Amino acid sequence: MSPDSLGFIFLNAAVINNFVLALFLGICPFLGVSAKKETAWNMGLATMFVMLVSSLCAYGINLLLVRFDIQYLRLISYIAVIASAVQLVEMAMKKFSPALFRALGIFLPLITTNCAILGLALFQTFREYDFLQSLAFSSGAGVGFTLALMLMAGLRERLALARVPSVSQGAAMSLMLAGLLSLAFMGFAGLGGSHA
Amino acid sequence: MATLPNRQEQVTLDTFLRGIWEENPVFVMLLGMCPVLAVTNSTINAIAMGLATLFVLVASGALVSLLRKLIPKQVRIATYIIIIATFVTMVDYVIQAISLDLYNALGAFIQLIVVNCVILGRAEAYASKQRVGPAVVNALGMGTGFTIALLCLGTVRELLGNGTILGIQVFSSNFEPWVVMVLPPGGFFVLGAWLLLFEWLKQRKAEPAGAAEGATVHES
Numbered sequence: 001m002s003p004d005s006l007g008f009i010f011l012n013a014a015v016i017n018n019f020v021l022a023l024f025l026g027i028c029p030f031l032g033v034s035a036k037k038e039t040a041w042n043m044g045l046a047t048m049f050v051m052l053v054s055s056l057c058a059y060g061i062n063l064l065l066v067r068f069d070i071q072y073l074r075l076i077s078y079i080a081v082i083a084s085a086v087q088l089v090e091m092a093m094k095k096f097s098p099a100l101f102r103a104l105g106i107f108l109p110l111i112t113t114n115c116a117i118l119g120l121a122l123f124q125t126f127r128e129y130d131f132l133q134s135l136a137f138s139s140g141a142g143v144g145f146t147l148a149l150m151l152m153a154g155l156r157e158r159l160a161l162a163r164v165p166s167v168s169q170g171a172a173m174s175l176m177l178a179g180l181l182s183l184a185f186m187g188f189a190g191l192g193g194s195h196a
Numbered sequence: 197m198a199t200l201p202n203r204q205e206q207v208t209l210d211t212f213l214r215g216i217w218e219e220n221p222v223f224v225m226l227l228g229m230c231p232v233l234a235v236t237n238s239t240i241n242a243i244a245m246g247l248a249t250l251f252v253l254v255a256s257g258a259l260v261s262l263l264r265k266l267i268p269k270q271v272r273i274a275t276y277i278i279i280i281a282t283f284v285t286m287v288d289y290v291i292q293a294i295s296l297d298l299y300n301a302l303g304a305f306i307q308l309i310v311v312n313c314v315i316l317g318r319a320e321a322y323a324s325k326q327r328v329g330p331a332v333v334n335a336l337g338m339g340t341g342f343t344i345a346l347l348c349l350g351t352v353r354e355l356l357g358n359g360t361i362l363g364i365q366v367f368s369s370n371f372e373p374w375v376v377m378v379l380p381p382g383g384f385f386v387l388g389a390w391l392l393l394f395e396w397l398k399q400r401k402a403e404p405a406g407a408a409e410g411a412t413v414h415e416s
Contacts, residue, residue: 024229024234027230075307172395174388175385182384186381
């Protein structure tokens with residue numbers, strides 16, 4: 001596969017350069033809401049959705065910024081767009097699917113400060129992806145994020161039953177687990193060489 | 197703090213030191229983990245990232261504190277984000293001008309300082325309620341604590357993963373580098389190990405105190 005093909009971009013974002021485990025983006029929700037599989041799944045879905053929306057918005061914004069030669073406003077406009085995209089998604093969801101809205105609860109507004117979203121918008125700009133490539137990239141990133149979150153939640157559910165020394169309870173244990181997961185994901189590097 | 201009559205906090209040494217030890221943003225509050233893990237594969241990256249974050253923290257803290265009476269409550273978070281984004285854009289261009297190598301090594305993570313929760317957290321929880329003096333001192337302490345945490349990770353990872361500190365060879369040529377330490381998993385492992393160490397110290401300190409107080413202390 002050529003590095004520019006849609007399939008490769010998707011696979012690259014999802015597993016080879018997984019946003020959480022290889023690029024360290026979105027660590028806060030990864031450690032924060034991965035205690036139960038149910039919440040992890042909801043969080044993953046919400047993030048995936050916001051990623052898609054804000055990636056498309058960022059693509060449009062960047063076209064405008066380049067057109068008027070004001071790229072130094074990129075960061076400010078991206079973060080404003082993401083914040084409003086999250087707000088918009090929240091309102092739309094409240095109107096059309098109240099059940100899903102209730103299920104996601106507080107996680108939805110918190111997505112604004114998830115660095116995976118801003119990272120996604122910045123990466124797609126640096127790599128100069130076109131519209132379809134951005135779409136593949138953002139859906140790959142969303143799938144990868146959900147995958148990492150679900151794996152972590154599964155592990156932590158099992159670990160809750162295990163007896164561990166009192167010093168290693170909590171964050172330290174989660175980080176060690178994340179390290180092991182990240183080690184496992186390094187195996188995917190063979191699929192296509194990293195170009196992060 | 198009980199001795200203070202007014203709600204405005206006085207500038208004391210504690211205002212500064214709290215950010216370094218008691219409320220260390222990384223080791224105690226577990227905030228801003230993304231840059232902590234991502235850029236600490238060498239000491240120099242860690243220092244640069246720490247200083248950049250320190251600058252943004254102090255500058256945005258000062259501005260938020262100055263404007264605290266002008267910012268309407270409803271749009272305060274959006275305002276803080278715009279203020280922070282402005283300073284981050286400045287830092288981004290300055291680093292690009294000083295050293296292009298460093299800029300490329302840090303990559304998107306300079307711009308991602310915007311979503312570092314330490315900065316927004318300080319603006320919301322402290323700078324928006326205090327005068328400029330305490331806000332700046334507190335931000336300085338937090339930034340220093342953040343930089344120290346980055347250094348703790350950066351030196352250990354560079355030492356074990358490369359056998360060097362700041363690019364200077366430390367071990368003899370027989371040393372086999374632990375390559376995994378400079379790769380992504382190493383970041384998780386080293387930070388986990390530091391947390392283990394601090395937790396162990398805390399428990400060891402709590403034990404004699406607990407024995408003296410009797411049965412009131414129960415394990416968490």
